[in-house]
Amino acid sequence: MSTKAIEAERLTKTFASGNKRVRAVRGLDVRVDPGELVAFLGPNGAGKTTSLRLLTTLLPPTEGAARVAGRDVRTEPAAVRHRIGYVGQMNSAGHNQRVRDEIVMQGRFYGIDKNAAAQRADSLLESLELGWVANRMVSSLSGGQRRRLDIAMGLVHAPSLLFLDEPSTGLDPQSRANLWRHILRLREEYDTTVFMTTHYLDEADQFAERVMVMDHGRVIADDTPSGLKANLIGERVVLEFDSHHEAERALPHLREYGSATGFQAPVHHDRTVELPVPAAGSCLPKIVLALERAGVPARSTETKRPTLDDVFFVLTGRTLRDTGVSAPTETSETEEETP
Numbered sequence: 001m002s003t004k005a006i007e008a009e010r011l012t013k014t015f016a017s018g019n020k021r022v023r024a025v026r027g028l029d030v031r032v033d034p035g036e037l038v039a040f041l042g043p044n045g046a047g048k049t050t051s052l053r054l055l056t057t058l059l060p061p062t063e064g065a066a067r068v069a070g071r072d073v074r075t076e077p078a079a080v081r082h083r084i085g086y087v088g089q090m091n092s093a094g095h096n097q098r099v100r101d102e103i104v105m106q107g108r109f110y111g112i113d114k115n116a117a118a119q120r121a122d123s124l125l126e127s128l129e130l131g132w133v134a135n136r137m138v139s140s141l142s143g144g145q146r147r148r149l150d151i152a153m154g155l156v157h158a159p160s161l162l163f164l165d166e167p168s169t170g171l172d173p174q175s176r177a178n179l180w181r182h183i184l185r186l187r188e189e190y191d192t193t194v195f196m197t198t199h200y201l202d203e204a205d206q207f208a209e210r211v212m213v214m215d216h217g218r219v220i221a222d223d224t225p226s227g228l229k230a231n232l233i234g235e236r237v238v239l240e241f242d243s244h245h246e247a248e249r250a251l252p253h254l255r256e257y258g259s260a261t262g263f264q265a266p267v268h269h270d271r272t273v274e275l276p277v278p279a280a281g282s283c284l285p286k287i288v289l290a291l292e293r294a295g296v297p298a299r300s301t302e303t304k305r306p307t308l309d310d311v312f313f314v315l316t317g318r319t320l321r322d323t324g325v326s327a328p329t330e331t332s333e334t335e336e337e338t339p
């Protein structure tokens, strides 16, 4: 039996849209180990939500197979649903319910008895720091509290695997940070595997153990954030010289150094030269020494480390902004503090 939390092979979804066929997901292969936190990134329309809906049995695949939480999405969809939590992009809780009642009701929906559902609700309310709003109406919660309630509802039946579709979209930076603190704590407390989509590359970089990038329905990269950055971009050292002329004089030495070590060509701009290197820590002292020996010492040096934005650009030819994803919403909402 599979020990993977998610194991999908050649998962495919084709939609009929008028007389056209939209190939939203084209042969998705995913393997996620228990306990991993995987971020699924991609431009708008890349196929992320459709993939999540296939893995959570909300959509049947056109082709391919997947086992999620040990069960087959085609033949055992009910068993899969019982074993996973899914938090979609829209809030699911009812506005006119009290927060705690909403979680208990969700637990009852999953067949948990009344006492156990109440106990679970209390424990989740505490973990997510929502205990003090337990008796408030859902409609009175802030955006960040609402999102945490969604997560509590997704976890009420103690699933080992949680799918989150853009959990932090629309939250202000403080609420995003707060939400993340809770997601990470829940992982520690309950050992939950998390598979999530996000448009915030900084979040994926900081919190995900693995990043999968999807474009045009296919996974085009799958690695740790640092692996993606090192393998696709590498680091760059920026050398500043006393003048444009000095920088020009240094160029042949840097080209020579670059070609001897297999680096890409240096880029000259006014008094600075930028040189791609695999690891600045070990290369920089050698470069500085080579320039001193050649009589064109650098005035200052700086190391530029790539971001996931750089990776995204190299992979898709676009920045997330180009793809139509709006910048983080700076809402005026401020997360209320626990009194």
Ligand SMILES: Nc1ncnc2c1ncn2[C@@H]1O[C@H](COP(=O)(O)OP(=O)(O)OP(=O)(O)O)[C@@H](O)[C@H]1O
Residues within 6 Å of the ligand: 015, 016, 017, 022, 023, 024, 042, 043, 044, 045, 046, 047, 048, 049, 050, 051
């Ligand atoms: N029910 C549907 N019928 C027809 N086409 C669909 C349907 N659902 C999704 N699509 C199309 O499938 C493609 C992938 O959509 P999907 O929502 O999975 O992308 P996404 O990566 O989640 O995008 P976003 O970042 O905007 O949420 C898009 O071209 C979309 O228009």
